[in-house]
Amino acid sequence: MTQTTGTPGDPPYLRIVAAIRRRIADGELAPGDRVPSTRQIASQWGVALATATKALTTLRLEGLVEAHPRVGTVVAGSTAAGNTPAAAPARRRPSTAPDAEPELTLDRIVRAAVEIADAEGLDALSMRAVAARLGVAAMSTYRYVPSKEDLVLLMADAAFGEESPAASGAPGDWRARVEVGARTLWRLYRAHPWLARIGSLTRPLLVPNLLVHGEWMLGALDGHGLDPTALFDIHVLLYSHVHGLAAHLELEADAEAATGQSEDQWMDSRAPVLQDLVDSGRFPTFARVVGSFEDGYDLRLDALFELGLTALLDGLTPVVEGRGHSRGPGRGPV
Structure with missing residues (x-):
């Protein structure tokens, strides 16, 4: 199992964040390099897919990584221009209650879900992961889509509608x-x-x-x-x-x-x-x-x-x- 470098009392996702952040700071992962996917994180760290997704979402919100469809999650290019992990605070704890929740629409939810599935596969998709990607409260998406199964059908319809x-x-x-x-x-x-x-x-x-x-x-x-x-x-x-x-x-x-x-x-x-x-x-x-x-x-x-x-x-x-x-x-x- 991969060893992490976070504080022992931290939640598992923050220890994973700390380990990947350190790899970026040390140059082991350079801008454009793929970081472990949610499935790889779950396997290497012995955590649930939801925990792995939360770790990658935290890194994305910090601006250290970005998701590219059909490629996966990669180190953000901006880390090469002074906005490095070493210059950032040692740890940013994401707020459990965002100050201003972005406007949410069904279209945004579906597009975010498609991006997750394209980059990480269906196993990485969950209602919580979509909410985290959009920066909204975990339960917000359920006001628009009652379940993951319904969301997948909406995703399929949107994907097949991209080209006629x-x-x-x-x-x-x-x-x-x-x-x-x-x-x-x-x-x-x-x-x-x-x-x-x-x-x-x-x-x-x-x-x-x-x-x-x-x-x-x-x-x-x-x-x-x-x-x-x-x-x-x-x-x-x-x-x-x-x-x-x-x-x-x-x-x-x-x-x-x-x-x-x-x-x-x-x-x-x-x-x-x-x-x-x-x-x-x-x-x-x-x-x-x-x-x-x-x-x-x-x-x-x-x-x-x-x-x-x-x-x-x-x-x-x-x-x-x-x-x-x-x-x-x-x-x-x-």
Whole structure:
């Protein structure tokens, strides 16, 4: 467990703050360097995620760190220009009752929650963390959103509403329209990896802005003689391709936070295990393929997305366009 440098009688979050503040003051963490995420703090210090969030929020309010979407929390650049931790008081205890609470709106709450999830993942999200980020009393957010579950739905709706496939125009060809729709969804999942964790094919998200994307895809496939079930099956299949790959974005972020290893570092650490499998002789095709990579296999999710989309559309073209008089996969002749 990581040792802290605060006063023994301090609450755990202040001891964590003191330890990270000291690392910044000593130059161990320079401006722009990532500081431990809430998940890493919780693991290293043996505290709850709420405690870790409170520690990072305290550092942010002191101006020592700042959150960057899709990057995480980093040392603020201003610490390099005289506003260093060493020049600051040894400890600033945040007020439990702010003198002037900023005006709160539902939009501010949702945007703050999205920023937390983008930077730290859904596990770091809580109503208390949102309130701390906004600098308001812990219970203030509940006047606008009754629960975290409701907040997550509002976040998803806001995220899916950031980009519409219709913004790029409306190609006349069904395949071009599907490509626009799939790529738009992929960009949104790329921007907000946590989205893939909050819905499934069997229990889909029923939020208006996701249905905007569904309406676009269904509209592209409609009018080709498909029966409603086949039409919706194809729509779900295309969506599952995007969603299925996107799920690995957040899984990798979680794994990196938990292990402290990047994808490449983790694979390097497993090199002996991989070599044993190759040398066992039990998997000759696997051994031959893996052995043919000069610099190892580079897993590129963007390339896999495009490869899969092309393969799906190539296979679906005769179905959608009615070649062979088929109404859909396994549905027989008209």
